[in-house]
Amino acid sequence: MWDTLPDAARSIVKELIIHGPQSRTALAKTLHLSTGSLTRLTKPLVNAGLLVERDVVHDPVNGRPTRPLDVAAAEHRFLGLKLTADRIHAVITGLRAEVIAAKDEPIDDHDPEAVCRQARRLLDELTGAPVVGAGVTIGGNGRAATQVGGELLVDAPYLGWHQVELRPLMERALGVPCAVTNDVAALAHQHHWFGPGRGLRDFALVTIGAGIGYALIQHDHLVAAAEADLGMFGHLVLDPGGPPCPEGHRGCPTAYLASRSVEMAAGLALRREVGYDEVMRLAASGERSCRTLVRESGRALGRLIALVATISLVKTVILAGEGVELARVAKDDLDAALTEHRRGLPGSVEVVIEDDDFREWARGGAVVAIQSFVTGSD
Numbered sequence: 001m002w003d004t005l006p007d008a009a010r011s012i013v014k015e016l017i018i019h020g021p022q023s024r025t026a027l028a029k030t031l032h033l034s035t036g037s038l039t040r041l042t043k044p045l046v047n048a049g050l051l052v053e054r055d056v057v058h059d060p061v062n063g064r065p066t067r068p069l070d071v072a073a074a075e076h077r078f079l080g081l082k083l084t085a086d087r088i089h090a091v092i093t094g095l096r097a098e099v100i101a102a103k104d105e106p107i108d109d110h111d112p113e114a115v116c117r118q119a120r121r122l123l124d125e126l127t128g129a130p131v132v133g134a135g136v137t138i139g140g141n142g143r144a145a146t147q148v149g150g151e152l153l154v155d156a157p158y159l160g161w162h163q164v165e166l167r168p169l170m171e172r173a174l175g176v177p178c179a180v181t182n183d184v185a186a187l188a189h190q191h192h193w194f195g196p197g198r199g200l201r202d203f204a205l206v207t208i209g210a211g212i213g214y215a216l217i218q219h220d221h222l223v224a225a226a227e228a229d230l231g232m233f234g235h236l237v238l239d240p241g242g243p244p245c246p247e248g249h250r251g252c253p254t255a256y257l258a259s260r261s262v263e264m265a266a267g268l269a270l271r272r273e274v275g276y277d278e279v280m281r282l283a284a285s286g287e288r289s290c291r292t293l294v295r296e297s298g299r300a301l302g303r304l305i306a307l308v309a310t311i312s313l314v315k316t317v318i319l320a321g322e323g324v325e326l327a328r329v330a331k332d333d334l335d336a337a338l339t340e341h342r343r344g345l346p347g348s349v350e351v352v353i354e355d356d357d358f359r360e361w362a363r364g365g366a367v368v369a370i371q372s373f374v375t376g377s378d
């Protein structure tokens with residue numbers, strides 16, 4: 001039934017997933033449908049158990065008692081996966097990307113088929129109930145994916161993968177449709193439907209961690225980009241006199257913000273090995289060399305956000321990723337640099353700093369699976 005649904009029915013489901021339960025009259029008004037068509041479109045969805053009627057309330061539009069429509073969110077489960085160089089992160093979510101169960105563990109064997117088998121084992125461990133679909137996100141530096149004969153071939157050097165047809169392998173192992181996506185793109189989709197980007201037609205996402213990621217939502221759609229172009233973002237020169245990056249040039253976001261760059265610069269100053277989280281703690285507690293370093297990185301981040309907002313014309317920039325604590329520790333410097341590079345106008349860009357929960361990456365995979373299910377695309 002789901003494959004042959006008209007677009008208007010899909011819009012109803014999408015509206016309810018993103019904005020919550022609504023009366024039929026409110027839904028009809030939002031989606032510019034007659035109440036007659038709305039009833040006709042929703043009836044098979046209610047019969048199929050995808051939509052449910054909630055308890056009677058008074059309709060906010062006309063005051064009459066009504067039973068709002070909602071999606072049966074917890075009854076429809078999705079699997080989200082994120083693969084890093086050494087770990088597999090898995091979450092089970094409902095239709096609103098609410099996490100029902102989560103687990104991460106080391107990758108047993110990097111062979112693609114072995115990874116797919118491990119994903120299947122995790123799925124069975126995490127839920128006894130069947131899932132509707134799955135989404136895998138892959139990221140890291142230098143990844144490229146090409147489309148050959150309609151199938152996405154995945155290059156993930158950090159996993160030792162070259163031109164792997166991951167989707168059919170995963171689908172065979174999991175027994176459900178599976179989407180394969182860039183991890184930053186998946187996170188942007190997640191924020192758009194279920195995070196601070198909900199209801200926004202335009203925003204940018206910048207991720208800080210092992211690498212620096214970027215995604216742009218414009219007119220409600222993710223701007224498609226080639227992997228090679230996305231890789232440019234982390235090496236855009238912000239200051240030619242800045243610190244060196246591993247690629248040999250100076251003053252790019254990778255040099256200022258990538259976890260390894262921050263650890264190396266702090267290690268030189270402290271004359272010992274130091275981890276990213278400790279650098280942030282030391283900077284927050286006022287240790288002089290870490291404080292100076294993190295403040296400089298915060299200013300570079302402010303300049304980067306100013307560039308993103310000025311060129312793409314977005315008013316909201318969301319910061320996420322496992323290194324996002326830097327934006328909190330150096331918030332004053334970030335704000336000052338952002339204002340300075342926006343003609344001295346404070347508050348012209350809203351900066352939203354997200355939690356640095358690594359599970360969010362796997363949740364992004366589940367969101368892409370949910371979107372494929374709702375929109376009928378892959």
Ligand SMILES: [Zn+2]
Pocket residue numbers: 234235236245246247248249250252253254255
């Ligand atoms: Zn660079």
